[in-house]
Amino acid sequence: MTRKRMIHAINDALAEEMERDERVILIGEDVGASIFGDTRGLLARFGPRRVRDTPISEALIGGMAVGAAAAGYRVVCHLMYANFVYTAFDAIANQAARLRLMTNGQIRLPVTFIAAGGGGRSNAGQHSDYPHTAVAGLGGIYVATPATAGDAKGLLKTSIRADDPVFFLQPTSRGGEMGEVPDGDHTVPLGKGRVAREGGDVTVVAVGAMLRPALRAAETLAQEDGIEVEVVDPRTAFPLDETLILRSVGKTGRLIVVDEARRAGSLAGPIAALVAEKGFATLRAPIIPVTTRNLAIAYAPPLEKAMIPGPADIAAAVRRSKETTT
Amino acid sequence: MTRKRMIHAINDALAEEMERDERVILIGEDVGASIFGDTRGLLARFGPRRVRDTPISEALIGGMAVGAAAAGYRVVCHLMYANFVYTAFDAIANQAARLRLMTNGQIRLPVTFIAAGGGGRSNAGQHSDYPHTAVAGLGGIYVATPATAGDAKGLLKTSIRADDPVFFLQPTSRGGEMGEVPDGDHTVPLGKGRVAREGGDVTVVAVGAMLRPALRAAETLAQEDGIEVEVVDPRTAFPLDETLILRSVGKTGRLIVVDEARRAGSLAGPIAALVAEKGFATLRAPIIPVTTRNLAIAYAPPLEKAMIPGPADIAAAVRRSKETTT
Amino acid sequence: MIPNDPAARSIDLLRGMLTIRKAEERLARDFKAGALPGPVHLYIGQEAVAVGVCAQLDARDWITSTHRGHGHFLAKGGDPRAMFAEVYGRSTGICGGFGGSMHVADVSKGILGANGIVGGGIALASGAALAAQLDGAQRVGVCFFGDGAAAQGVLSEALNLAALWKLPLLLVCENNGFSEFSPSSGVIAGSIAGRAEPFGVPGRQVDGNDVEAVAEATAEALERARGGAGATLIEAATYRIHGHVEGEHAFLKTQYRADEEIERWRGRDPVARFAATLVERGTLDAAAVEALAGEIEAAVEAAADSAAEDPYPEPAELDRHLLGAA
Amino acid sequence: MIPNDPAARSIDLLRGMLTIRKAEERLARDFKAGALPGPVHLYIGQEAVAVGVCAQLDARDWITSTHRGHGHFLAKGGDPRAMFAEVYGRSTGICGGFGGSMHVADVSKGILGANGIVGGGIALASGAALAAQLDGAQRVGVCFFGDGAAAQGVLSEALNLAALWKLPLLLVCENNGFSEFSPSSGVIAGSIAGRAEPFGVPGRQVDGNDVEAVAEATAEALERARGGAGATLIEAATYRIHGHVEGEHAFLKTQYRADEEIERWRGRDPVARFAATLVERGTLDAAAVEALAGEIEAAVEAAADSAAEDPYPEPAELDRHLLGAA
Numbered sequence A, B: 001m002t003r004k005r006m007i008h009a010i011n012d013a014l015a016e017e018m019e020r021d022e023r024v025i026l027i028g029e030d031v032g033a034s035i036f037g038d039t040r041g042l043l044a045r046f047g048p049r050r051v052r053d054t055p056i057s058e059a060l061i062g063g064m065a066v067g068a069a070a071a072g073y074r075v076v077c078h079l080m081y082a083n084f085v086y087t088a089f090d091a092i093a094n095q096a097a098r099l100r101l102m103t104n105g106q107i108r109l110p111v112t113f114i115a116a117g118g119g120g121r122s123n124a125g126q127h128s129d130y131p132h133t134a135v136a137g138l139g140g141i142y143v144a145t146p147a148t149a150g151d152a153k154g155l156l157k158t159s160i161r162a163d164d165p166v167f168f169l170q171p172t173s174r175g176g177e178m179g180e181v182p183d184g185d186h187t188v189p190l191g192k193g194r195v196a197r198e199g200g201d202v203t204v205v206a207v208g209a210m211l212r213p214a215l216r217a218a219e220t221l222a223q224e225d226g227i228e229v230e231v232v233d234p235r236t237a238f239p240l241d242e243t244l245i246l247r248s249v250g251k252t253g254r255l256i257v258v259d260e261a262r263r264a265g266s267l268a269g270p271i272a273a274l275v276a277e278k279g280f281a282t283l284r285a286p287i288i289p290v291t292t293r294n295l296a297i298a299y300a301p302p303l304e305k306a307m308i309p310g311p312a313d314i315a316a317a318v319r320r321s322k323e324t325t326t
Numbered sequence C, D: 001m002i003p004n005d006p007a008a009r010s011i012d013l014l015r016g017m018l019t020i021r022k023a024e025e026r027l028a029r030d031f032k033a034g035a036l037p038g039p040v041h042l043y044i045g046q047e048a049v050a051v052g053v054c055a056q057l058d059a060r061d062w063i064t065s066t067h068r069g070h071g072h073f074l075a076k077g078g079d080p081r082a083m084f085a086e087v088y089g090r091s092t093g094i095c096g097g098f099g100g101s102m103h104v105a106d107v108s109k110g111i112l113g114a115n116g117i118v119g120g121g122i123a124l125a126s127g128a129a130l131a132a133q134l135d136g137a138q139r140v141g142v143c144f145f146g147d148g149a150a151a152q153g154v155l156s157e158a159l160n161l162a163a164l165w166k167l168p169l170l171l172v173c174e175n176n177g178f179s180e181f182s183p184s185s186g187v188i189a190g191s192i193a194g195r196a197e198p199f200g201v202p203g204r205q206v207d208g209n210d211v212e213a214v215a216e217a218t219a220e221a222l223e224r225a226r227g228g229a230g231a232t233l234i235e236a237a238t239y240r241i242h243g244h245v246e247g248e249h250a251f252l253k254t255q256y257r258a259d260e261e262i263e264r265w266r267g268r269d270p271v272a273r274f275a276a277t278l279v280e281r282g283t284l285d286a287a288a289v290e291a292l293a294g295e296i297e298a299a300v301e302a303a304a305d306s307a308a309e310d311p312y313p314e315p316a317e318l319d320r321h322l323l324g325a326a
């Protein structure tokens, strides 16, 4: 184990995979300079043949990633801020996510789209989306939402090795956070979540950037209320680790879903649908979503702070859940 | 009341609104020729100033609709097949859906994006999406999903008059279906669903094109099983008519959500989240989603038929729901 | 691949065009007979472009195509029987019946697929060209697209990047005068070929109904591309004799082109014209041309008849394409 | 709006540039002091473009701007105090603190807003130009965008449509040599101005550090636009003296431009240069220039100081922007 910032863990994953397989290439705007630091040093290390700064042409580079992957490369396409996934959306939605089906598996696409999402830094309305469900809804592309440095590394390495497209959504505001990263060739499978904290009273499924406030809320609740929260990190928004979520709710009977996305586009929907269908018999209280409102993130710090769920919002939802008896 | 095809009801709505307000304009690819028939005759009637055939440039025309609306017009932007909403997605997601918030209400956008979605005609993987939830998840744009000729007309007229953006998603395969259209200036509010069939046993929320098979299933169930299904048509995917859905589930205690979209991107999510939170106490059985699988629609008729929910799938889900006792 | 003997080579060109022509005439009859599940866009009249270009390519070169993709598929070596089976939606189709007419692909032949998204192939071909460049084996990426597609911004994005990176890319615009039902003059400003020049990419205009002229222009562009000098845009002037989509008269209320125009272009039929040239040159006599046409027609009809007997795919086959499935 | 007296007019130009310069120097200090909630992209060095163009416009003309939008906002008549308050995230900000630096807009002045999406303003301005054309009142739409944005395909889409429809559109490309940290030579092939010509749109290059040259080129383009002859693309060569974003040295590991380059361009400072011209011409003496600068600085500082005292918006204000809210 080594303590690292998430952004450095991501950088390691990229470097290791480029080292491991020379067919891995990286394209994107300013991947050389690297505004987040995740691609720093790769241009110098692997050269301009494999690490390519592109013009500001997301529609093109999204589709080029698909074409180069179809033609035999493993492509990492950096889209910078997650809102720019919308500029590249056609390539992802109409091409990447469906070529496997439409060609009956002739085309498999080892392509990883990587972007940073979420608010917390007053980047305002066009730089703060957490658009994992818009991509998850396409069905043909994995959606990884790492919450820790270790998972960021492990999920990204698996994403790059996968033969199907992946949207890897790192949390913009958490890149600087330290975490334990297992040494060696650490990989994390796509589609398998984890229990980040065990507890028998209430299940909190916390997505990506929301894991940390959820864990903080859990500590508070344990100390102040004697409530033991089980915190589940789904790790991939698509496909969901159904077994893990159902098992936890089977134990606690209570569920909170915490997601930084807008309510209407949050995982509260798919997860509630899952549990209300397959875990209904075990549910003992309403499923409570803790998400942002159905608005773009506002700029002024007090507005942004009020919009993005924090430990207090999560704790309040947990208490509410515990109070309900049916 | 007049019996009309849905596509003609939409045509009437467009013509009436263009007649009513000369600031209404229509732009889109081949809106003159009109492949669906919904814009037929409008170019001849209102002239090339207000009805404009555009080049194949969805990113541009989506954004132009926003700009012209900000500058004082009521714009209808026809995107043809709903999959092309992805080509225009940046304009909708990063601009249309958030300018109101980002400008603190200085910019309100009377713009209606209209497109035809869904499968049923072997149009295959890039012409059969029903992408209402990807747009609903943006939060700043109404999403209308008319199921009948009357609602298509009423919702479209309201959409055009609205001061905020609307995505109006008509079902490709249902345009030819006849329905009753109220005479006169028929409008239907955005955000208000309706009970399409009353029943006390099970609630079936059926979205857009799924209303008809749901009603057919309800007839079968009444005749063959003595089960009285309440069929609810949400009419808008965003915002949802929460009161109506909760009231129906409050009565029946059982809920099926039928949506032609892929499971991960269907309204089964948001509706389950709503009911599992606010209607939990009244729920007596698992919420059962009836959707397509997490795949693009396949071409061959037997595949397409197997993917898109039909009356038998809906009836089976209802029976399953009735059998569950808790 | 390319025979050395000029006579044999030109007979191959004729054979290629006749194969497309006969195959599509069959599809036109099939459509009229109601035997096709979905829409088909026929290439009749444009054969010289696909054949002229593809005659210069070998199997390791990549192509991307359009909604009007049968000609490109066949010219690049796609199997007619597998194409018919695909258009008929059979499990023996080149895409197992999953893709249909708009998605015929054969990766083993370098055919990355027809594409239902206008302009969608441009980015894919650019990516394939990037892969080709990385391979360092003098492969190229070739993109066929229409005049209507030239309005999609991704074309300029590709011109820009191809110029900067000297991508081995060939952009082949088939200017058939129409974008669906809109004459090009209404949707395309100025010159398409001319749009390449400001990027430093050569833009050439060629008679798209003269297969040898197309082949020659292609050879020149390929020399440039394989020699590392970068991309070329070829604009081939041609005409589609059939409608935009078979059966369009059923829904179009007005005629969008004059009968004389069609007749004028029939007079420049690329197949008849080249046959006449070969007769004139003494390469073949009229009887030999007839024999060749008859032989090809028989083969094509046999392929189609046999494909029509094949079974439809089973819905269970869909499972194979679910994410996570091997 | 535009004074008739040439001397008064040129003093206004200087005043306009000084206002931007002083305002941004204040923001640069604010940023260093940690007083700004989010990122700011400063316009210092490019003032002649915004001022030269906007001096020719009146309040009914529309502009769209970029992430580097303070200069355009102020030049088009936006209120400095309301801009400071916005960048400070205060409720008195021009967007109530909801938008921030990247979204300053004042619709009453024809400012449709800065835009965080590179190239996002191009389609919006085209739409505004369409509205202007429909109004028939000789208004125009003006789009400011960067050299980096010229790589976005929507530019070619706009050139195409503007040519076809003769839109009263002015596309002003500020070529400051960089796209974030990428020098233009690496991301822009050939000539930007030249890209307009194949569409039949005039493309002009102008010294973007010469405010009168910019004004003159604008006047010509406006005459064309207001006279119904259509669009013009102006490429203004300029340089940003500050970084891409304030504080970039904290995250960039390598220098992306030479100090001498910056110094060379400082020597062509558009504000100092025009002040010198006015002194040379005898329009103002050196003392008067100094007095003007001092007066403007004092006004700007007072505006900023006062804005900094304003309250933040209340989270409850978010409700106003929820869909369905009036």
Ligand SMILES: Cc1ncc(C[n+]2csc(CCOP(=O)(O)OP(=O)(O)O)c2C)c(N)n1
Pocket: B029, B056, B058, B080, B084, B087, C066, C067, C068, C116, C117, C118, C119, C145, C146, C147, C148, C149, C150, C176, C178, C179, C180, C244
């Ligand atoms: C992104 C997108 N927009 C619109 C369409 C609908 N559409 C299908 S073909 C076509 C016209 C294409 O014209 P062109 O590129 O000239 O090709 P042609 O049909 O003439 O071969 C249009 C608008 C589409 N398939 N994809």
Ligand SMILES: Cc1ncc(C[n+]2csc(CCOP(=O)(O)OP(=O)(O)O)c2C)c(N)n1
Pocket: A029, A056, A058, A080, A084, A087, D066, D067, D068, D116, D117, D118, D119, D145, D146, D147, D148, D149, D150, D176, D178, D179, D180, D244
């Ligand atoms: C669609 C999109 N892609 C990428 C970015 C990130 N980004 C912000 S500014 C910028 C460079 C813009 O360069 P240019 O257009 O020349 O403007 P300048 O910064 O030089 O004024 C980039 C890539 C963005 N904001 N939007």
Ligand SMILES: [Mg+2]
Pocket: C146, C147, C148, C174, C175, C176, C177, C178, C179, C180
């Ligand atoms: Mg065409």
Ligand SMILES: [Mg+2]
Pocket: D146, D147, D148, D174, D175, D176, D177, D178, D179, D180
């Ligand atoms: Mg720049």
